[in-house]
Amino acid sequence: MTLEIGKMYNGFKLLEESTIKEINSKALLFQHEETGARLLKLENEDDNKVFSIAFRTPPKNSTGVAHILEHSVLCGSRKFPTKEPFVELIKGSLNTFLNAMTFADKTMYPVASRNKKDFFNLMDVYLDAVFYPNIYNYPQIFMQEGWHYELEDKNSDITYKGVVYNEMKGAYSSPESILMRKISESLFPNTTYGVESGGDPDFIPELSYEEFIDFHKKYYHPSNSYIFLYGDGDVLEELKFIQDNYLKDFHRLNIDSSIKIQPSFPKMREMTVDYPISPNEKEEDKTFLSLNFAVGKSTDKELYLAFDILEHLLLETPAAPLKKALIGANIGKDVFGIFDSSILQPSFSVVVKNSNEDKKDEFKQVVFNTLKDLVENGIDKKLIESSINIKEFALREADFGGYPTGLIYGIKCMDSWLYDGNPFMHLNYEPQLEKVKEALRSNYFERLIKEYILNNNHSSLLIVKPKKGLGEEKEEQLKKNLKSYKEKLSEKEINNLIEETTKLKERQTTSDSPESLKKIPLLSIDDIERNTEELPLELGEESGIKILKHNIFTNKIAYINLYFNTTVVPQELIPYVGLLSSVLGKVSTKKYSYEELSNEVNIHTGGIYYTATAYSDSKELDGFVPMLKIKAKALTEKLPDMFKLLGEEIESSKFEDYSRIKEIISELKSRMEMTIFDRGHMVTAGRVASYFSSVGSYLESVTGLTFYHFIVELEKNFQSEKENIVNKLKEVSMLIFNKENLTVSVAMQEEEYKYFRDNFSILYNRLGSRKLQCYEYNFNLKPENEGLMTSGKVQYNAKGYNYRKLGYEYTGAMQVLKTIISYDYLWNNVRVQGGAYGCFGGFNRNGNMYFVSYRDPNLRGTLQVYDGAVKYLKSFNTDEREMTKYIIGTISDIDSPLTPSMKAEKAAANYFSRITTEDLQREREEILDTNINSIRSLANVVDSCMKEQYICVLGGEDRIKENKDIFNKVINVFE
Known part of the structure; x- marks a missing residue:
């Protein structure tokens, strides 16, 4: 059915229709006549349908009200009065995504499902949750999800408890998290971006229940909403459902949720923040230095894309000139960039990790001198081409690591829509990509550097430095404050706290009634396909190598995975498999310097990645196959180039560049430290498995905490051990990259397989062929606890x-x-x-x-x-x-x-x-x-x-x- 611009459809007026060829979708932009609710539908053939409702929610302080509300509205509503409909849906729907997200200035509630009935069920629960939550009836929801004073009896100490409170205590334990949060505060001190929307644990207990309720009353209204629909669903049916079940009951309100612009600074601001380390940790080489710049507006679609590419070419590849300069000047041991485009005023940051505060001036000098040099002498055009290509490849591939495509597009739409821009400007990327490609023939990026970095006073120097005992000081102060608070309470007030704690626990431990549970919509077993999906796999052979063929539509991209069985590596060298996977592609080869190699890979492929992993044998108890996996992807016609580059990295890598190997080890240590803080649950799950499982023990040695400590020792003793390290890397590389222990996985359409078959010999001829010994690994499994x-x-x-x-x-x-x-x-x-x-x-x-x-x-x-x-x-x-x-x-x-x-x-x-x-x-x-x-x-x-x-x-x-x-x-x- 063809819809007409300006006509009404189930309460919604169609404002605009556009074809977005980049994502093979038709965009339909509506506005709800009665309430002013905005609605965007991306219509296409994707059966993984996505719905999201978002609200502009700019907080005024760091009490975490937006974050606590995001948790709380999903704890029961008018139609679905169970304590946690969200959890009931996780347990009992066919959703392909179900979550909620608090951003700096907005809150999003997205769901996805491939089943139509399920999709409408999910929409129903989420719309009821945001518009009619039970937070008004049960203050215990705020206590549970946000914070409360916990007191079980008169003789106990008062403590703080709450899900968001503990979540943010965890976030503020990580120096990287503190850095990310303080960058925004340093650049935008007078706007909503100067506070912590997730909540700072020091301020969360200042939030009152009344303020929490007021925030919902003000912002959670259709007049302040952004509704997003994606996929092959019938748009008129979806509009009718939203209108008849929800929006018809609301009227337009004038809601001021506007986000103020931070005026530029007269000069760069400097800000210093402490983060806690243990009393027995050293403070040396643990400071973060960050130079940060406000970069235009996110509604500037060309600048939005251009700066994303600029950040990549300056800081994200081995050839990145700013990263090289900072590492070369020994400012720190790890360098990375951040371009935050999901706020009204995007920010660009240059970050050095594992540095010291006394290097701040030198840090500034190296950054500015390097950038000035790039502006005066020009950026290497091959570097520009490589960064544009890798970003363009990612845009066209639209592979978001398992997240529904529509979800990511919905989030990207908000980067302009929330600020009154066209919601699909960043999806329609071809015109701005063509403009950015002018950089291959002009000084395009040099102009950006000059205008938005070198001549930009709206900037900050942020120092995040370690302080021994800070955590202990804060905990001690917290205990004192709570003790003092209790001492000032009357007996009646203490009894009230005990009663509130009791009421909360009663609510938490009381099961939902069968009547309430039955109100959550549910599919039947008959709605489920009884047969498992058969994954495409056909065994083949090329030059004696086993090929796993996957005949599947890939839009002319070839996905080639190389699996090298690493049982050829002696047990004492297992950690070097993990190190080798981190080194390859980042060191020079016989033909290319590592900078040139990085450029060539990014120009000709969608990326080459090395991973040490292992596969458990489902038939043999404690059996497993250790592998070094190489993931590579390229357009089918680029396969010859990809295989040449793979062969170069595998056969001709130069490990003797000691300074480069040291840099890689230091960066690896830094990145693993970030992971330990951010994914502590996976660290402990992997660690405990290593006590009783051979595959667990192996994975600990190549990716886990055991591997981290191995890397720490290598860095510490590098000068005395460097020759030994390089020799072992050579030995392990020679053992692994052999025709005898290779299996190849090829994903592409059958008619394109010839591209692989005709070019595989380019790589095959560079592999070793000698007979190798395979080792049986015996790990000392015991309860380390x-x-x-x-x-x-x-x-x-x-x-x-x-x-x-x-x-x-x-x-x-x-x-x-x-x-x-x-x-x-x-x-x-x-x-x-x-x-x-x-x-x-x-x-x-x-x-x-x-x-x-x-x-x-x-x-x-x-x-x-x-x-x-x-x-x-x-x-x-x-x-x-x-x-x-x-x-x-x-x-x-x-x-x-x-x-x-x-x-x-x-x-x-x-x-x-x-x-x-x-x-x-x-x-x-x-x-x-x-x-x-x-x-x-x-x-x-x-x-x-x-x-x-x-x-x-x-x-x-x-x-x-x-x-x-x-x-x-x-x-x-x-x-």
Whole structure:
């Protein structure tokens, strides 16, 4: 049906229609006549439909009101009065995405599903949540999700508790998080960007319930909303649903949610911020130096794209001139850039990590002198071409790492729409890309550097430096403040606090009524496809090499993954496999300097990436296949160039450039430190698996904390060990890159396979061919049970074991158990009652199982909750409707949409793990047939694993020392 501009459709007037050829979509821009609600539909053939409603929510302080509200509106509403409809949907819908997001100036509520009925169910729950939340009826929601005084009896100490409070305590434990937050404050001190929308733990307890409610009343109205729809759904049906069920009940309001512009500074501002480190950590080489610049407006579509590319070419590749200059001047050990374009006034930052405060002047000098030199003498055109190409490749590929395409497009639309610009200006990127390409023939980027960096007073120098004992000081001050607060309370006020705590716990521990639960819309088992999707995989051979062929539409992009079996590496050299994967592509080769190599790769390919990994053998207990995986992608006609570059990196890398190897090791150490703070739950889950699992122990040695400590030692002793390090890298490289241990995965359409077949010899001829010895690895598996101490103020608690070693076998019902444990038992006990930000369980086919928590204020209590799962499972009981919900939620997780490259990778992983389509079909049927007895029968699996007492905790030094009796070892993560 053709819609007409200016006509009304179900309460919405069509304002504009446009074809966006870049994303193969038709854009329809509407406005709701009665309320002024804005609505954008991107119409296309994608069956992974996306809906989002967003509100402009500029906070005025750092109490985290926008963030707490984002959590809280999803805790029950008018039509769906259960305590957490959000969790019920995770457990029981076929969603492909379900979450909410707080940005600096907006709050978004996106959902996605491939099932039409499910999609409308999700829209219904989310629209009811944002417009009619239960926060007005239950102050306990604010207490649980935001913050509250916890007092169980008169003799106890008062403490702060709350999910967002603990989440942000975790965020403020990471120096990188503090840096990111303070950059905005340094540049925009007088606007909403000068405060912390997520909430600063020091200020969150200043937020009152009344202010929280007022924020919702002011901003969560259709007149302040931005509704986004994407996919193959019927737009008129979607508009009718939104109008008839929600918007018809509202009238237009004049809501001032405008975002003020920060006037430019007369001169650069300087700001210094401390971050906490443990008393036994050294302060040297732990300062962050950051130069930051306000860059126009995000509604300047050409500047928006151009600066993204400029940041890449200046700071993100081995050839990046600003990065090279800073590393070469020994300002710090890691350099990276940030271009934040999701705010009204985008910011560009140059960051040096592992530096010292006394280098700030030299830092400024090197940055400005380097940029002046680039302006005067010009930027290397090959570098410009390479950065434009890699960004253009990413734009056209539209592979967002598993996130629904529509979700990312929706977020990108908000980068202009929120500021009254055209919502699809950044999707329609071809015109501005052509203008940026003028840089290949002119001084385009040089002009940008001059105008927006060198001659820009709207800038800041930010110093984020370590301070020993700062965390302890803050905790001590907090205890004093709370003690003083309690002492000033009357007996009646103390009793009121105890009563409020009791009421909250009662609400948290009281189950939703069956009537309330039935109001959450639910699909039936009949809505689920009973047959597993067969991933494309056909075995072939080229020159004696096994080829995994994936015949799939890839839009003329060839995805080539090379899998080298690394059992040819002796056990004592295993960590060097991880190091090799970090070095290749970043050092010079016989033909190219590392700068030239980086440019060539970015000009001719979509990227070449090296990863040390391993695949568990599903048939053999504790068996696994270690691999060095190379992921490479290019347009099919560029395959000859890609194979030449791969061969060059594999065969001709020069490891003897000691200074370059040292730089790579230092950067690797820095990046791993960021990961440890940001993904502590994965650190502990991997660490605990290394105590009882060979594949876990291997992965620890090439990617985990063991590998991090290996890198720390290499950096510390580099001068004395450099020759040894280089010799071992050479040895490992020679062993791995051999025809004897290679399998290749090729994802492209059958008719394009000839491009691969005709050019594969370019790479094949550069591989070694001598017979190699394969090694059997024997790891010293035992319960290390470590307490891993950091300066953080939250914990990441992991406990697990391998159930197959105890005689149990894998069954698909374990995936339903994972859903039940993660979103029912652990959610209620660790997150809702315990105040942790996250928690979940895992049951892997190889037998490894674990429970883990994320940004958790507790330690011993959470481990006790894990042990209590057995009792919960033995008496597990639910009705048929709830069991259906658990099954649907499990299938939703298993059926996550995959991009062509992801399908190929998953098919290859199944091949190496010896998981057949029959295995996957059996698993699916076991999931669909799961019942109460299936879950109860798994109680013994959990019981047996918990009794093995394998634990690992990453967390605050004080908390770990308080509980040192439960650990066999207590160690400092950082020096």
